[in-house]
Amino acid sequence: MPAAKSLFIVIVGCGRLGSYLANRLSRQGHHVVVVDANPDAFDGLSAEYSGFRVECDASEFAVLNQATIVQAYMLIVTTNNENINVMVGQVARKLLNVPRVVVRIEEPDRRRIYEQLGLDIVCPASLVGDEILQSMVQQALITTENGRTR
Ligand code: AMP
Numbered sequence: 001m002p003a004a005k006s007l008f009i010v011i012v013g014c015g016r017l018g019s020y021l022a023n024r025l026s027r028q029g030h031h032v033v034v035v036d037a038n039p040d041a042f043d044g045l046s047a048e049y050s051g052f053r054v055e056c057d058a059s060e061f062a063v064l065n066q067a068t069i070v071q072a073y074m075l076i077v078t079t080n081n082e083n084i085n086v087m088v089g090q091v092a093r094k095l096l097n098v099p100r101v102v103v104r105i106e107e108p109d110r111r112r113i114y115e116q117l118g119l120d121i122v123c124p125a126s127l128v129g130d131e132i133l134q135s136m137v138q139q140a141l142i143t144t145e146n147g148r149t150r
Contacts, residue, residue: 006029006030006031007030007031007073007074008030008031008033008071008072008073008074009025009030009031009032009033009072009073009074009075009076010032010033010034010035010067010068010069010072010074010075010076011025011032011033011034011035011075011076011077011078012034012035012036012058012067012075012076012077012078012079012085012088013035013036013041013058013077013078013079013080013085013104014034014035014036014041014042014044014045014053015036015041015044015078015079015080016044017078017104017124018034018036018041018044018076018078018079019034019041019042019044019045020044021076021078022034022045022049022051023044023045023046023048023049026046026048026049026050026051027046027048031051032049032050032051032052033051033052033053033054033067033068033072034051034052034053034054035053035054035055035056035058035063035066035067036053036054036055036079037055037056037057037058038055039055042055054066054067058077058079058084058088059084059087059088064088064091064092064096069092069096069098070096070098072092072098073098073099073100074098074099074100074101074102075088075089075092075098075100075101075102076102077089077092077101077102077103077104078104079104080106082104082105082106082107082110085103085104085105086103086105086114086117086119088103089101089102089103089114089117089119090117090119093117093118093119094117094118100120101118101119101120102119102120102121102122103119103120103121103122104122104123104124105121105122105123106123106124106125107123108123108125108126108129111123111126
């Protein structure tokens with residue numbers, strides 16, 4: 001379905017998370033570029049994906065230009081390497097002035113430091129943990145009479 005307003009979005013890392021986002025955003029009508037060092041990663045893109053693919057290591061500065069990050073409204077960095085993600089995110093935010101930069105991290109404790117750098121942080125471990133605590137544990141408490149069944 002075409003988006004009422006479409007954005008130019010670059011996604012670095014086309015693994016499970018990156019390809020999921022690329023497929024969804026492309027289907028919504030956004031202009032998407034995906035970057036990954038491993039060409040096999042692009043197999044995760046659906047037949048309907050209509051964006052560009054850039055096969056390259058994101059740690060090389062030239063790749064950022066190749067993916068025309070400088071023109072992007074949003075950069076989403078989702079490789080499985082937190083250091084690379086933060087480094088790429090900082091270059092995009094501070095040097096290339098990309099308005100919105102979302103970075104995947106692995107270590108929840110580092111969130112605050114990275115947020116102070118102007119990055120939007122997503123930590124899958126925190127999201128999954130919050131989901132378990134909020135929906136499943138809370139639900140278990142509600143469905144028991146005194147909060148303890150055994
Ligand atoms: P996943 O953990 O399934 O979301 O996959 C992470 C993706 O990040 C994989 O497809 C990797 O090939 C990719 N990746 C890891 N390091 C880099 C890098 N330096 N440049 C580009 N892609 C990378």
